[in-house]
Amino acid sequence: xSTPLTAGLIVIGNEVLSGRTQDAxxxxxAQGLGALGLPLRExxxxxxxxxxxxxxxxxxxxxxxxxxxTGGIGPTHDDITSECIAAAFGVxxxxxxxxxxxxxxxxxxxxxxxxRRRMATMPRGATLIxxxxxxxxxxxxxxxxxxxxxxxxxxxxxxxxAPRLPRGQPVVSSSVHAMPMLEGAIAEGLGTIQADFPMLDxxxxxxxxxxxxxxxxxxxxxxxxxxAAAIARVRGLIISAGFTPIDGEPTEGRS
Amino acid sequence: xSTPLTAGLIVIGNEVLSGRTQDAxxxxxAQGLGALGLPLRExxxxxxxxxxxxxxxxxxxxxxxxxxxTGGIGPTHDDITSECIAAAFGVxxxxxxxxxxxxxxxxxxxxxxxxRRRMATMPRGATLIxxxxxxxxxxxxxxxxxxxxxxxxxxxxxxxxAPRLPRGQPVVSSSVHAMPMLEGAIAEGLGTIQADFPMLDxxxxxxxxxxxxxxxxxxxxxxxxxxAAAIARVRGLIISAGFTPIDGEPTEGRS
Numbered sequence: 240x241s242t243p244l245t246a247g248l249i250v251i252g253n254e255v256l257s258g259r260t261q262d263a264x265x266x267x268x269a270q271g272l273g274a275l276g277l278p279l280r281e282x283x284x285x286x287x288x289x290x291x292x293x294x295x296x297x298x299x300x301x302x303x304x305x306x307x308x309t310g311g312i313g314p315t316h317d318d319i320t321s322e323c324i325a326a327a328f329g330v331x332x333x334x335x336x337x338x339x340x341x342x343x344x345x346x347x348x349x350x351x352x353x354x355r356r357r358m359a360t361m362p363r364g365a366t367l368i369x370x371x372x373x374x375x376x377x378x379x380x381x382x383x384x385x386x387x388x389x390x391x392x393x394x395x396x397x398x399x400x401a402p403r404l405p406r407g408q409p410v411v412s413s414s415v416h417a418m419p420m421l422e423g424a425i426a427e428g429l430g431t432i433q434a435d436f437p438m439l440d441x442x443x444x445x446x447x448x449x450x451x452x453x454x455x456x457x458x459x460x461x462x463x464x465x466x467a468a469a470i471a472r473v474r475g476l477i478i479s480a481g482f483t484p485i486d487g488e489p490t491e492g493r494s
Numbered sequence: 495x496s497t498p499l500t501a502g503l504i505v506i507g508n509e510v511l512s513g514r515t516q517d518a519x520x521x522x523x524a525q526g527l528g529a530l531g532l533p534l535r536e537x538x539x540x541x542x543x544x545x546x547x548x549x550x551x552x553x554x555x556x557x558x559x560x561x562x563x564t565g566g567i568g569p570t571h572d573d574i575t576s577e578c579i580a581a582a583f584g585v586x587x588x589x590x591x592x593x594x595x596x597x598x599x600x601x602x603x604x605x606x607x608x609x610r611r612r613m614a615t616m617p618r619g620a621t622l623i624x625x626x627x628x629x630x631x632x633x634x635x636x637x638x639x640x641x642x643x644x645x646x647x648x649x650x651x652x653x654x655x656a657p658r659l660p661r662g663q664p665v666v667s668s669s670v671h672a673m674p675m676l677e678g679a680i681a682e683g684l685g686t687i688q689a690d691f692p693m694l695d696x697x698x699x700x701x702x703x704x705x706x707x708x709x710x711x712x713x714x715x716x717x718x719x720x721x722a723a724a725i726a727r728v729r730g731l732i733i734s735a736g737f738t739p740i741d742g743e744p745t746e747g748r749s
Contacts, residue, residue: 253697254697254712255521256534256535256537257525257528257533257534257667257714258520258522258523258525258528258534259697259699260521261521262520265510265513265517265539266510267513269510273513278511279511279512280541281538282537282538283536283537283538283539284520286535286536313681313698313700315681316681316684316689316696316698317697317698318698346678352681352682353682354681354682354685355678357681391702422568422609423601423605423607423609426568426570426612429570430570430571433571433572440508440572441572442508442514443570443571444509444514445568445644446644457514
């Protein structure tokens with residue numbers, strides 16, 4: 240058994256809290272981290288407020304093996320993530336030589352203005368996270384990985400970062416669904432199956448499709464044989480309740 | 495001036511943290527709460543783990559005027575939100591007479607099983623939040639409002655709840671965008687405008703559309719005249735940088 244590894248994510252941005260923007264990064268990172276065996280266990284969405292960012296980073300980096308942040312690393316006045324990370328770690332926030340070189344090479348002399356130089360200003364000791372979309376890199380310091388909020392840039396940064404991250408035991412999952420069916424029809428039997436497979440997470444997710452209701456049951460864990468055995472039990476439970484089990488998730492399902 | 499009111503949201507569910515489900519509740523609640531003048535200032539996404547739920551509820555209810563939760567109030571073994579809220583408040587978790595009556599009236603005698611009776615078991619002193627989609631209500635206890643995770647049910651519960659919530663000063667916003675344009679071209683001027691309007695939040699949100707880059711600038715605050723004046727300044731800034739300001743958000747914009 241490898242040491243359990245968990246990840247935390249901090250989404251920094253007033254625009255998500257105001258409902259202006261639909262977050263598109265949480266699910267991408269949840270799936271990407273799960274595939275590495277570094278499961279996401281907590282997400283916090285916080286505003287562009289320095290004391291909040293600093294306190295949240297310090298709390299999260301103490302409680303998770305790895306912490307990821309998205310947002311707030313551009314050139315404008317509301318992009319304060321980088322200087323807050325420096326404050327959280329108690330290190331100077333200063334020009335990063337390699338980032339200065341990269342940005343300097345991208346912009347013409349006049350265009351590499353004060354605001355853009357801020358994007359090359361980082362906590363001392365930061366390691367760059369390059370991306371192939373924008374010239375401005377993210378960075379890693381300690382166990383904190385600081386990425387852009389724009390999804391395409393963030394995704395490119397995560398692809399750069401992934402090979403540098405430790406890998407845990409990948410979680411495997413298997414699922415079955417039935418529609419029509421309500422959770423209450425199988426809830427007691429499911430509880431029994433969960434009790435028989437304490438090493439797994441057995442999730443029950445109701446969904447609605449065109450006014451009809453169904454339920455998806457998902458077994459997750461690192462023990463592939465146990466996952467298969469639990470799902471076989473769930474299939475039997477659905478049949479005994481008088482419904483028809485269908486392998487996998489419903490198409491376009493959401494709970 | 496009314497007392498500042500802030501809201502916190504706790505999204506409870508392994509399925510969001512695993513990336514199985516794309517959350518569809520955060521943005522709805524962010525917009526709905528903003529319209530009431532009860533701005534969302536923090537979101538936490540946490541797993542279906544009792545000590546985590548209890549600790550998070552107690553931390554959030556101490557730091558926000560109102561706290562909303564979504565998820566974990568169905569009939570299955572992984573639906574533990576309700577009993578955790580009782581534990582957080584230190585009150586008994588017991589059958590709620592009105593909820594028992596509502597659910598008993600909906601299900602036939604045999605179908606109102608132990609699992610479904612759990613949906614009518616609530617912290618003592620809870621006030622029901624009815625919805626017109628499912629027979630199972632949410633509930634309010636103290637400043638915590640406990641809602642379903644299924645979006646259509648949650649939305650109906652929020653419509654029930656909204657008239658019972660206090661209203662603050664509604665935040666108004668105005669926006670302007672330009673494409674092509676990069677943030678770095680206007681960042682310094684924006685910082686000056688933000689400094690001149692300290693009562694507003696001036697946000698800068700880069701976006702990409704078909705490989706071209708643009709920026710949306712949003713001014714937000716309770717002072718309508720200041721919002722309009724700040725956006726007029728931003729329009730002028732965009733023009734002086736050699737670009738063309740367009741009123742409002744870009745269609746289908748995302749940052």
